[in-house]
Amino acid sequence: MPDTIFVRVYEGRLDLLRAVIGGAAGTPYHDGLFFFDVHYPSNYPDTPPLVHYHAHNLRLNPNLYNCGKVCLSLLNTWSGRKDEMWTPNKSNMLQVLLSIQALVLNTKPYFNEPGWASSAGTVHGEKSSQKYNESTFILSCRTILYTLKNPPKHFEDYVLGHFRLRAHPFLLACKAYIEGVQVGCVVEGVQDVDEGQTSSSSHFKSEVGTMAGNLVPIFIQKGAKNCEQFVCLGDAFRLAKANYTNIFKKDFYEPVQDQVAAAVSLSCPC
Numbered sequence: 001m002p003d004t005i006f007v008r009v010y011e012g013r014l015d016l017l018r019a020v021i022g023g024a025a026g027t028p029y030h031d032g033l034f035f036f037d038v039h040y041p042s043n044y045p046d047t048p049p050l051v052h053y054h055a056h057n058l059r060l061n062p063n064l065y066n067c068g069k070v071c072l073s074l075l076n077t078w079s080g081r082k083d084e085m086w087t088p089n090k091s092n093m094l095q096v097l098l099s100i101q102a103l104v105l106n107t108k109p110y111f112n113e114p115g116w117a118s119s120a121g122t123v124h125g126e127k128s129s130q131k132y133n134e135s136t137f138i139l140s141c142r143t144i145l146y147t148l149k150n151p152p153k154h155f156e157d158y159v160l161g162h163f164r165l166r167a168h169p170f171l172l173a174c175k176a177y178i179e180g181v182q183v184g185c186v187v188e189g190v191q192d193v194d195e196g197q198t199s200s201s202s203h204f205k206s207e208v209g210t211m212a213g214n215l216v217p218i219f220i221q222k223g224a225k226n227c228e229q230f231v232c233l234g235d236a237f238r239l240a241k242a243n244y245t246n247i248f249k250k251d252f253y254e255p256v257q258d259q260v261a262a263a264v265s266l267s268c269p270c
Contacts, residue, residue, distance in 0.1 A: 005097050008154055015040040017093075020155060021101050022162070028136040028183045029060075029105045031170040032144050033162060035152050036070070036100070038093065048075045048086035049093060056146045060139035062113040063104045074099050107184055109136060133183040134204040141211040144170075148218050160222055167215075167224035174212045175233060178205045209233055 001007065004022035017038045023029030035054040041047055052068045059066040063078075073080030074096055104112065110132035111120045119125025144163070151159040173186040180199035212233040219227045 001094065002098075002101075005101065006155075006158060007097075015044075018152065018155070019097055020152075020158065021097060021105065023105055023140065024101065026184045027105060027107050028109070028133040029140050030173065030184065031166045032140045033147055033159060034100075034105065034143070035147075035155070036097075045091070046088045048091065049096065051075055051096065054152065056143060058139045058142060060136050060143065061104055061109045063100075063109075070100070070104075072096070072099060072104065108133070130182060131201070134200060134207075137177070137183045138204070138207050138211060141208075141215065145211075145214055145218070148215075148222065163219060163222060164224045167219040167222075168226045171212060171216065171219070171227060171230040171233075174208050175230065177208045178212075178233060180205070 004024065005019060007017055007019045009017045019036045019038060021034045021036070023032040023034065037052045037054070039050045039052075041050060051070045051072075053064050053070050055064060055066045055068050057066045063071040065071065069077065071078045073084040074086055074091060076086050106112070108120070108129045110129040111117045111125070116125065116128070119128065147159055148163060176186040177183060177200055182200055183204075212230060216227055216230050216233070
C-alpha cells in the first residue's frame with residue numbers, strides 16, 4: 001500500500017472500511033486528504049465494492065459527485081472497455097484506490113469529463129483546464145478546512161499528523177499561486193513551471209488569499225510549524241478584496257492587488 005493511501009477496517013464489520021487518499025504533488029489536490037467509505041456486498045468479489053466519497057457537498061472532480069457518488073469504470077459506475085471494468089477474481093480494492101488516486105485526482109481533471117476530453121492539447125481546452133484547476137484547488141482548500149474541523153471518526157490523529165507535516169509546503173504553494181504561478185506547479189516550495197505558461201487569474205489569487213487567511217490560524221492551532229509567517233497572505237488579500245467590492249472597478253482592483261502582492265513579498269519572510 002502506498003504511504004499516500006491509508007485504510008482502516010471495522011473489527012466488527014469486515015465488510016466495511018474507510019480509506020483516505022492523499023492528493024499528489026503537481027495536481028490541484030496536492031496536500032489534501034480525500035476520504036472514501038467502502039462496503040463489500042455479499043456477492044463480492046463477483047461484483048465491485050460500493051464506494052462513497054466524503055464530498056461535503058462539493059464537486060471538485062468530474063468523477064466525484066457532490067452526493068458522494070464515485071464514477072469509475074472499475075466500479076462499474078461508468079462505461080468503459082471490458083478490460084477497464086470490474087473483473088471477478090482479478091480486480092481488487094487496492095486497484096480501486098490506486099485508480100482514484102492516479103486517474104481521478106490527476107493533474108488535469110477537467111479532461112476527465114467525456115465531453116471535454118477531445119479538447120486536450122487545444123488552446124481553448126488548456127485554458128479551460130487551467131480555470132478548472134483553479135476552482136478545484138479552492139474546493140480542495142474548503143475540503144481541507146472541513147476535514148480539520150470535522151475529521152472522520154478514527155482518523156483524527158491521522159488528519160492531525162498529516163497537516164502538521166504538510167501545512168508549511170501547502171502554504172508555500174499558496175504564496176506562489178498568489179504571485180501568479182499556476183496550480184500544481186510548486187512542489188515542496190520549489191516552482192516547477194515553464195516560462196511560457198500563463199499566470200493564474202486575479203480572481204484566483206484573491207480566493208487563495210482568503211482561503212489562506214482561513215486556514216493559517218487552524219494550522220497553527222493544530223500544531224503545524226512555521227505557519228505564522230503566512231498570516232499576512234490572508235490579511236493582505238482580504239484588504240484587496242474589500243477594495244474591489246467597494247469600488248467595483250477592475251482597472252482599480254488589479255493595480256491594488258499588484259501593490260498588495262508586492263507588499264506581501266517584502267513584508268513576509270516566507
